[in-house]
Amino acid sequence: MESLILFIWRTLFAWFAAVRDLLFPRGCAGCDAPDEVLCPACRTLFSQPCIRVLPDSHADRCYACSLYRGFVRHAILAWKDHSDEECDSVFASFLAGLVLTVLGATRPRDTAASSLVLVPAPSSVSSMHSRGRWQTLPLVKAMQHDLRGYGLQVEVKPVLHLEGVKGKSVQRTGASGRSERIAGHVRVDETFIDDDSLFIIVDDIVTTGTTMGHCATSLHQAGAVHVIGVALACVESEADRGDVRHM
Numbered sequence: 175m176e177s178l179i180l181f182i183w184r185t186l187f188a189w190f191a192a193v194r195d196l197l198f199p200r201g202c203a204g205c206d207a208p209d210e211v212l213c214p215a216c217r218t219l220f221s222q223p224c225i226r227v228l229p230d231s232h233a234d235r236c237y238a239c240s241l242y243r244g245f246v247r248h249a250i251l252a253w254k255d256h257s258d259e260e261c262d263s264v265f266a267s268f269l270a271g272l273v274l275t276v277l278g279a280t281r282p283r284d285t286a287a288s289s290l291v292l293v294p295a296p297s298s299v300s301s302m303h304s305r306g307r308w309q310t311l312p313l314v315k316a317m318q319h320d321l322r323g324y325g326l327q328v329e330v331k332p333v334l335h336l337e338g339v340k341g342k343s344v345q346r347t348g349a350s351g352r353s354e355r356i357a358g359h360v361r362v363d364e365t366f367i368d369d370d371s372l373f374i375i376v377d378d379i380v381t382t383g384t385t386m387g388h389c390a391t392s393l394h395q396a397g398a399v400h401v402i403g404v405a406l407a408c409v410e411s412e413a414d415r416g417d418v419r420h421m
């Protein structure tokens with residue numbers, strides 16, 4: 175009986191989704207081209223990996239799929255601020271590809287680790303309330319699936335948490351203000367840390383590098399030896415001090 179109800183529910187849901195898509199076809203999250211979650215041209219924009227310097231951190235650098243600008247910026251904001259959850263798996267595939275690129279580029283140092291641990295960048299409680307979810311968590315879960323498809327040993331461990339931080343903003347505070355806001359508020363579940371794995375912090379946007387830097391340092395202080403950071407996009411600093419370069 176239960177399976178029949180489930181079958182009817184799924185059939186109705188699929189039917190409603192088909193009608194919805196017919197009446198209200200979606201556009202590309204980046205450029206709004208019709209009938210695409212992300213059109214081929216916008217997907218290409220996420221394949222421009224770059225390296226961002228992280229000041230004062232255990233990990234001196236992090237990696238991003240692209241620069242945060244144009245249609246890349248538009249797509250990430252559609253996902254982040256307008257709940258375009260259909261982008262989850264698409265963005266995760268970009269990040270998984272970036273991880274593979276980084277592992278290939280950094281052999282053998284980081285790949286000396288026996289397994290990969292994906293760590294979603296923490297969100298403040300108020301941010302999770304306003305967005306209704308921990309944005310980076312579905313990304314890392316989909317990444318885990320993709321990377322396991324390449325035969326890698328991959329775990330997801332949401333071990334980083336922000337405590338006592340009010341709000342979350344991108345490009346609304348300066349570097350020093352953001353650093354002060356985050357410093358001392360990153361908590362690590364140390365029971366899940368080992369010194370064999372490569373810990374990969376996954377964030378959406380690296381703005382000043384402060385959050386990623388504090389997260390990397392906190393993980394290191396908790397016992398993680400190998401730590402890197404990856405993100406969908408990074409912001410080029412206004413002063414263009416050479417803190418971003420393409421891979």
Ligand SMILES: [Zn+2]
Nearest residue numbers: 202205213216
């Ligand atoms: Zn597009």
